[in-house]
Amino acid sequence: MSGASTAHSVVEPSAATKRIAAFLVILYAVITMVPLAWIFATAWKTPPDSIAYPPKVVFDPSLEGYCNLFTTRSRQTQDYIAELGPPQGTCDTVTRQREMVIVGPSNYVPRFINSLIIAFGSTFLAVSLGVFAAYAFSRFKIPLKDDLLFFILSTRMMPPIAVAIPIYLMYREVGLSDSALGMILLYTAVNVSLAVWLLKGFIDEIPREYEEAAMIDGYTRLQAFFKVVLPQAATGIAATSIFSLIFAWNEYAFAVLLTSGTAQTAPPFIPTIIGEGGMDWPAVGAGTTLFLIPVVVFTVLLRKHLLRGITFGAVRK
Amino acid sequence: MAEVRLEQAEKRFGDVTAVTGIDLTIHDGEFVVLLGPTGAGKTTTLRLVAGLEMPDHGRVSIGGRDATPLSPMERNVAFVFQQYSLYPHLSVYDNLAFPLRSPTRRVDEATIRHAVERVAKLLRIEQKLQNRATRLSGGEMQRVAIGRALVRSPSIFLMDEPLSSLDAKLRAELRLELKHIQQDLGATVLYVSHDQTEAMTMANRIGVLDHGRLVQIGSPREIYESPRNIYVATRLGMPSINLLPLSAFPSHPAPTGTRTIGARTEHVAIARGNGGAHARVEWVEHLGDQNHLHLAIGEHKLVTLVDPDLDLSVGDAVDIALQQPLYFDADGERIGG
Ligand SMILES: Nc1ncnc2c1ncn2[C@@H]1O[C@H](COP(=O)(O)OP(=O)(O)OP(=O)(O)O)[C@@H](O)[C@H]1O
Numbered sequence: 001m002s003g004a005s006t007a008h009s010v011v012e013p014s015a016a017t018k019r020i021a022a023f024l025v026i027l028y029a030v031i032t033m034v035p036l037a038w039i040f041a042t043a044w045k046t047p048p049d050s051i052a053y054p055p056k057v058v059f060d061p062s063l064e065g066y067c068n069l070f071t072t073r074s075r076q077t078q079d080y081i082a083e084l085g086p087p088q089g090t091c092d093t094v095t096r097q098r099e100m101v102i103v104g105p106s107n108y109v110p111r112f113i114n115s116l117i118i119a120f121g122s123t124f125l126a127v128s129l130g131v132f133a134a135y136a137f138s139r140f141k142i143p144l145k146d147d148l149l150f151f152i153l154s155t156r157m158m159p160p161i162a163v164a165i166p167i168y169l170m171y172r173e174v175g176l177s178d179s180a181l182g183m184i185l186l187y188t189a190v191n192v193s194l195a196v197w198l199l200k201g202f203i204d205e206i207p208r209e210y211e212e213a214a215m216i217d218g219y220t221r222l223q224a225f226f227k228v229v230l231p232q233a234a235t236g237i238a239a240t241s242i243f244s245l246i247f248a249w250n251e252y253a254f255a256v257l258l259t260s261g262t263a264q265t266a267p268p269f270i271p272t273i274i275g276e277g278g279m280d281w282p283a284v285g286a287g288t289t290l291f292l293i294p295v296v297v298f299t300v301l302l303r304k305h306l307l308r309g310i311t312f313g314a315v316r317k
Numbered sequence: 318m319a320e321v322r323l324e325q326a327e328k329r330f331g332d333v334t335a336v337t338g339i340d341l342t343i344h345d346g347e348f349v350v351l352l353g354p355t356g357a358g359k360t361t362t363l364r365l366v367a368g369l370e371m372p373d374h375g376r377v378s379i380g381g382r383d384a385t386p387l388s389p390m391e392r393n394v395a396f397v398f399q400q401y402s403l404y405p406h407l408s409v410y411d412n413l414a415f416p417l418r419s420p421t422r423r424v425d426e427a428t429i430r431h432a433v434e435r436v437a438k439l440l441r442i443e444q445k446l447q448n449r450a451t452r453l454s455g456g457e458m459q460r461v462a463i464g465r466a467l468v469r470s471p472s473i474f475l476m477d478e479p480l481s482s483l484d485a486k487l488r489a490e491l492r493l494e495l496k497h498i499q500q501d502l503g504a505t506v507l508y509v510s511h512d513q514t515e516a517m518t519m520a521n522r523i524g525v526l527d528h529g530r531l532v533q534i535g536s537p538r539e540i541y542e543s544p545r546n547i548y549v550a551t552r553l554g555m556p557s558i559n560l561l562p563l564s565a566f567p568s569h570p571a572p573t574g575t576r577t578i579g580a581r582t583e584h585v586a587i588a589r590g591n592g593g594a595h596a597r598v599e600w601v602e603h604l605g606d607q608n609h610l611h612l613a614i615g616e617h618k619l620v621t622l623v624d625p626d627l628d629l630s631v632g633d634a635v636d637i638a639l640q641q642p643l644y645f646d647a648d649g650e651r652i653g654g
């Protein structure tokens with residue numbers, strides 16, 4: 001073993017190690033980025049290009065995907081189209097080239113708005129409830145504390161699909177099926193367990209002396225919580241919010257089962273975008289591309305906190 | 318400011334008895350220092366007064382009123398913590414202003430500014446007011462922590478080793494400063510320290526804690542000159558008291574029951590050895606104005622201070638005469654106390 005002693009320092013990896021690490025990271029990034037890049041590209045193809053074989057890597061970009069995403073169209077005769085006035089904007093032109101006319105907006109925007117309301121609403125609720133519960137678990141003597149915490153975690157162990165049917169029946173009874181409130185409550189319930197566990201870790205790291213100092217300085221425990229604990233838990237709150245939002249934003253199984261109309265979210269909606277003769281892949285690509293934006297923006301906004309946050313509070317002195 | 322009283326206070330944490338049977342009255346305007354080794358229950362005593370811990374037995378009263386059921390907020394005490402004292406997300410200014418901005422106090426911002434600046438000047442942290450609390454040296458942090466206690470007028474100041482992370486010079490300055498502030502304000506202070514200089518110079522009375530019990534409380538002189546037992550005797554004195562069995566001084570007339578002799582520097586008279594010499598110089602430490610003399614009496618050691626003029630060197634034989642030392646019995650209790 002003595003012959004294997006290394007010249008470089010223990011903390012600083014050697015140049016070769018760094019190169020290998022960089023190579024692996026880049027390789028992984030490329031592998032995960034390819035499907036995404038394919039989706040972005042598909043959004044800019046025409047429907048025939050999107051299903052061409054062999055697949056087209058080079059193609060003429062077209063707005064048809066985005067136009068189809070936001071509109072519903074109906075086929076008309078060439079004579080009918082010829083009698084219409086000049087086309088109103090790009091989408092009108094693109095649509096008419098396919099011998100179709102735009103008859104109205106699609107459901108994408110309302111579904112997207114549903115997703116926003118449900119995902120952000122449930123994230124807000126889950127993190128708010130989670131931070132109070134985590135504080136209580138962190139600071140107070142609670143009978144059966146460990147069992148309660150385990151119970152909370154265990155709610156995450158079941159696959160969603162196992163409880164989907166009972167929830168569906170329950171929701172139908174109480175009139176929550178296909179309602180935004182129902183989905184918010186459901187996602188909150190799922191996320192709150194994650195929130196409690198993550199946030200408890202962060203709050204455990206905040207020394208009690210801060211709150212104690214605040215209480216001595218003339219604040220109630222609740223005021224001290226808001227003035228002292230919350231600002232210091234910002235890292236954890238940001239990280240937890242992002243994890244919760246990503247779950248609620250992307251959730252498919254419950255959404256497809258429990259929503260169909262007014263409260264439908266984008267994930268079950270996007271695969272239902274069907275053009276003539278099968279899936280309208282460019283529209284699906286466009287819908288997926290736009291669907292990624294809110295989570296990316298949210299994550300970028302909170303990135304500074306997240307980078308510290310994903311070490312799970314270990315960075316505090 | 319107010320009188321604060323602990324009566325038969327006891328606090329346990331599971332199996333650990335942190336403090337027990339504490340009877341302690343801190344008179345209005347009095348400066349009481351708690352001395353004791355680590356784990357003796359000093360912090361716990363302060364926390365009981367502050368209301369951060371509820372006693373398992375006994376009472377806490379502040380200003381003659383039973384404060385036992387009151388929350389920390391209602392007790393109006395100020396606490397300088399041993400560690401983690403500043404709010405890291407706030408500036409120094411906001412840290413100092415924090416107590417005054419409490420919803421219960423309703424002080425206007427102009428008054429707050431005035432108070433904060435006064436305290437900042439007192440503690441020489443004016444230049445740092447806009448710093449984040451985390452962008453400070455340890456000593457600056459501790460001064461801000463003290464400042465946060467000084468901006469308001471609490472019924473009692475509770476200070477848990479507030480000067481421990483300062484360098485010797487600043488420590489000496491702030492020691493004086495704190496004592497002056499306390500006298501000017503007529504403040505009631507309960508102060509924890511490991512440092513006997515702090516205890517001797519600042520305290521009106523010193524309380525010595527051992528394993529959660531208040532062993533003795535009295536003026537610094539009393540604690541120094543008439544310690545109740547060996548434990549208290551070893552708390553004060555530089556170099557610390559020499560504890561020697563009576564057998565080391567066979568010719569010394571000690572009261573009956575004496576098992577151990579406690580000899581401080583002032584109890585020991587050294588003379589260059591003649592025939593009856595029974596001690597030998599083992600080591601001399603030069604401290605500048607004084608020398609530490611390490612002596613061997615048979616197999617026992619004795620350390621005392623001597624004048625540098627007394628020109629002794631290693632190996633010299635010396636005579637030791639004891640002048641009214643302290644006598645302790647077999648249980649370590651002082652005889653004739
Ligand atoms: N929250 C707690 N839970 C359990 N035990 C505790 C707690 N606080 C204090 N103790 C125990 O109570 C005893 C007294 O602790 P305390 O903090 O009062 O000592 P101290 O005199 O302040 O010591 P130090 O000089 O190290 O600060 C110790 O044995 C300690 O381990």
Ligand SMILES: [Mg+2]
Pocket residue numbers: 359360361399477
């Ligand atoms: Mg302590």
